[in-house]
Amino acid sequence: xxxxxxxxxxxxxxxxxxxxxxxxxxxxxxxxxxxxxxxxxxxxxxxxxxxxxxxxxxxxxxxxxxxxxxxxxxxxxxxxxxxxxxxxxxxxxxxxxxxxxxxxxxxxxxxxxxxxxxxxxxxxxxxxxxxxxxxxxxxxxxxxxxxxxxxxxxxxxxxxxxxxxxxxxxxxxxxxxxxxxxxxxxxxxxxxxxxxxxxxxxxxxxxxxxxx
Amino acid sequence: xxxxxxxxxxxxxxxxxxxxxxxxxxxxxxxxxxxxxxxxxxxxxxxxxxxxxxxxxxxxxxxxxxxxxxxxxxxxxxxxxxxxxxxxxxxxxxxxxxxxxxxxxxxxxxxxxxxxxxxxxxxxxxxxxxxxxxxxxxxxxxxxxxxxxxxxxxxxxxxxxxxxxxxxxxxxxxxxxxxxxxxxxxxxxxxxxxxxxxxxxxxxxxxxxxxxx
Numbered sequence: 001x002x003x004x005x006x007x008x009x010x011x012x013x014x015x016x017x018x019x020x021x022x023x024x025x026x027x028x029x030x031x032x033x034x035x036x037x038x039x040x041x042x043x044x045x046x047x048x049x050x051x052x053x054x055x056x057x058x059x060x061x062x063x064x065x066x067x068x069x070x071x072x073x074x075x076x077x078x079x080x081x082x083x084x085x086x087x088x089x090x091x092x093x094x095x096x097x098x099x100x101x102x103x104x105x106x107x108x109x110x111x112x113x114x115x116x117x118x119x120x121x122x123x124x125x126x127x128x129x130x131x132x133x134x135x136x137x138x139x140x141x142x143x144x145x146x147x148x149x150x151x152x153x154x155x156x157x158x159x160x161x162x163x164x165x166x167x168x169x170x171x172x173x174x175x176x177x178x179x180x181x182x183x184x185x186x187x188x189x190x191x192x193x194x195x196x197x198x199x200x201x202x203x204x205x206x207x208x209x210x211x212x
Numbered sequence: 213x214x215x216x217x218x219x220x221x222x223x224x225x226x227x228x229x230x231x232x233x234x235x236x237x238x239x240x241x242x243x244x245x246x247x248x249x250x251x252x253x254x255x256x257x258x259x260x261x262x263x264x265x266x267x268x269x270x271x272x273x274x275x276x277x278x279x280x281x282x283x284x285x286x287x288x289x290x291x292x293x294x295x296x297x298x299x300x301x302x303x304x305x306x307x308x309x310x311x312x313x314x315x316x317x318x319x320x321x322x323x324x325x326x327x328x329x330x331x332x333x334x335x336x337x338x339x340x341x342x343x344x345x346x347x348x349x350x351x352x353x354x355x356x357x358x359x360x361x362x363x364x365x366x367x368x369x370x371x372x373x374x375x376x377x378x379x380x381x382x383x384x385x386x387x388x389x390x391x392x393x394x395x396x397x398x399x400x401x402x403x404x405x406x407x408x409x410x411x412x413x414x415x416x417x418x419x420x421x422x423x424x425x
Contacts, residue, residue, distance in 0.1 A: 006329055006366040022368035039361050039373070041331040057330040057364075098279055098295050106295035106304045108279035146298045147326060148277065149256075149365075155299040172329055172366070196338060198325065199301050 001170055003043075005150070007034055008070070008170035011063035016073045034060070070177035074121070083177060084120040085169040089128065092161035109161065119164055119174075121181060126154070128162070139185040146198035147175045154178075155200070215290035216269050224264040230257070230370050231362050235265050237379035237412075240352060244268075246313040247350040247382065250405065252413045253322040254331050255359035257370075262354060263292065263320070265377050271312045272320040273305055298325065306343055313349050323405065331360040333410050336402045345394045345401060348387025353380040353405065355412025378412045 004020025015029035023036035035044045037054055044052040045060075068075075074083035092109040099105065117130030127136040137156050144155035151165040152174050166174060183194045186203060195204040227233060249270060251262055263270050274293035279285045288295075296305035309319045321343070323336035344351055358375035385401060388394045410416065 001366070002368040003366055006364075036364075036367070036371075041360055058332045061330045092299075095297075098285065098289065100289035100294075104304070105289060105308055106276065106302070107297060108276040108285070108295045109297070111277075111280055144299050148275065153299060161299045196335070198298055198337070199339060202338070 001150075001166075001168075003034065003036060005170045005172050006057065007043075007060055007064065008173040009064055009067070009073070011060040011067070014067040014072065065176075069180065070173045071180060074177060081121065081123045081181060084118055085174065086116070086167040087119045087128075087164040088114045088116055088167060089119075089130070089162055089164045090114050091163075111163070114165075116167075121177060123181065124185065126178065128164075139182050140189055140191075142182060142201065144198045144200045145175075145178055145182060147171065152178060214269075216292060219287075219291050220264050223260050227257070227261050227264050230372055231261065231358070231375040232373070233261065233265065234374070234376045235379075236376060237381075240379040240381050241266065241268075242350060242352070242382060245316045245318045245349075247318055247352055248313070248344060248347055249318060249320040249352050249354055250344070250409065251320065251322050251354045252333050252356055252409045253324045253327050254356055254413075255327060255363045255365070257359050257363050258322070258327075258356050259320070261356060261359055261375060262377060266318075268318045270318050270320040271309070273309065273322070276302075292320075301339065306339075306346075309343060310347060313347055319347075323402075323409075327365045328360070329365050331364065333406060333413065333415060336406065338398055338402075341398045341402050341405075342394050344405070345385055345388045345397055348385075350382035350384055351405070352382050353408045353412055354378065355380070355409055355414070357412075357414040376414070380408055380412050383408065 002020060002022035003025045004018060007025045009016035010018055010027035010030060012032055013030040015027050019026045019028055025034045031048045033046050037044045041057055042054045043057050043060055045055050046052040074081045076082055091112045093112055094110050095107045096110060097104055098108050115130050117128050120127050125136050125138050127134060141157040142154050143157060146153045150171045151163050152171060153161055153163045155161050179197060186194055192203040195202045251258060259272055269292055271292045271294060273296040274288055276295040276297045278288055279295050294308045296302050312319050321340055323340045324334040325337040328334050355378045358373055361373035362375060363370045388397060
């Protein structure tokens with residue numbers, strides 16, 4: 001995915017999806033292109049035939065958020081939310097102690113082999129369809145939501161941890177989408193605003209400078 | 213030669229290959245522990261860049277999934293790492309960190325808990341701030357500027373660039389054993405430490421860039 005992991009939709013016209021490879025993203029609608037600059041914090045933005053202009057990466061991610069982030073694509077004409085993606089997933093099976101020089105350092109999890117499936121999210125739940133069948137987790141039952149290199153992990157009320165790696169979609173999109181929907185579900189259930197998503201989802205006051 | 217020193221010397225050479233490194237504020241690193249190092253987290257390379265340029269052995273909280281592969285399970289403890297489970301509150305990780313500090317050692321933490329997608333400092337994990345308040349040891353802030361340029365989170369490859377590793381003066385938060393007091397101090401401690409890390413990593417000190425993420 002490369003840069004399209006970060007800029008999963010056009011920060012200017014909002015087109016979704018964009019065409020991207022390693023260090024470049026091109027919008028099929030407005031034909032702007034975005035390219036990794038010499039400085040990674042800066043992205044070179046070019047209009048067709050125009051001179052590239054350097055813009056901070058954070059301002060582009062902020063623009064995507066203001067355009068509705070992942071919700072625009074996920075919102076159906078009747079106003080409900082539905083989005084899906086092909087994933088490789090694995091589950092945490094057991095926890096094993098990690099010793100060094102005879103002393104307990106902590107615990108790490110053993111994980112299942114990778115399987116393929118389809119992850120789907122709607123207003124109230126996230127579900128996974130695979131060869132093993134269909135599993136459904138209500139958004140309000142998620143205990144934690146964490147991201148790593150190119151994957152999103154959920155911790156569920158039954159004690160499971162499932163990690164999803166996206167085969168042809170942006171992991172950043174799914175991180176944003178799940179966070180927005182879980183936060184909305186919490187708000188609607190009267191649980192308040194979410195303060196943090198890991199190591200467990202906790203509600204509370206807003207943080208200074210950070211909207212929910 | 214310990215494994216730590218052996219790998220540190222290899223990584224030092226590798227880091228010189230991928231980045232033009234400049235270290236500032238070395239005089240702010242205490243000669244001996246215990247102390248905590250806090251870093252901003254822009255790149256996969258941050259622990260390698262930082263630890264290869266710090267004279268002490270640094271014991272770093274490392275996500276538990278890194279220990280899944282047998283090779284890394286052997287390697288990571290030898291380069292100072294200890295596991296933290298990110299999908300649940302992990303009291304053992306806190307115990308291990310405090311034990312190292314009690315022994316006069318140096319512990320490194322990344323309060324953001326994960327790499328930034330766009331290079332901008334993210335909110336801190338509240339549990340990490342609680343640990344900083346509980347530990348009662350000096351906190352040495354270390355800002356990494358430029359590691360995002362070398363290998364951003366979304367990046368598909370390494371691109372050689374300038375990296376500055378900047379150490380700030382030690383911060384003394386005191387020891388706060390009372391849970392309620394710690395809880396009360398979390399927001400202002402986060403804000404003040406974030407301001408320092410932003411300054412050391414070349415971001416504007418005031419206000420969160422990309423606020424509302």
